[in-house]
Amino acid sequence: MPSIAWTSAVREFSEQFTLTLKARHNLVVGSASDVVYATKTRFPGCVDVQLTDGLVLTLSGFFDGIKISTQDLQSSAVVNHLSRYLDTVES
Numbered sequence: 001m002p003s004i005a006w007t008s009a010v011r012e013f014s015e016q017f018t019l020t021l022k023a024r025h026n027l028v029v030g031s032a033s034d035v036v037y038a039t040k041t042r043f044p045g046c047v048d049v050q051l052t053d054g055l056v057l058t059l060s061g062f063f064d065g066i067k068i069s070t071q072d073l074q075s076s077a078v079v080n081h082l083s084r085y086l087d088t089v090e091s
Contacts, residue, residue, distance in 0.1 A: 003028045003036045006043040019078065025049060057086075
C-alpha cells in the first residue's frame with residue numbers, strides 16, 4: 001500500500017525573528033512503502049493521529065538566509081523556551 005504524507009506550516013512573526021513550525025503527517029496502511037507520496041491537500045480532519053514511535057522534533061534556524069549552527073541554535077532563547085515548555089507539558 002502506498003504511503004502518503006501531508007505537510008503543514010504555521011508561522012509567527014515578531015520584530016526580531018520569524019518562527020515557522022512545520023508538521024509532517026505520514027499515513028501508512030499495512031507496511032510502509034519505499035515511496036512516500038506528498039499531497040498538496042489539507043490533512044483530513046476525520047483521521048485520528050496516533051504515534052507508533054516516539055515523537056521526533058527537528059529544529060533548524062536561518063539568519064538573513066544563512067543556516068544557524070547547531071551550537072548557536074541550542075543556546076538560543078527561543079529553543080530554550082520551547083524545551084522548557086515541552087518539559088512542562090510532558091509532566
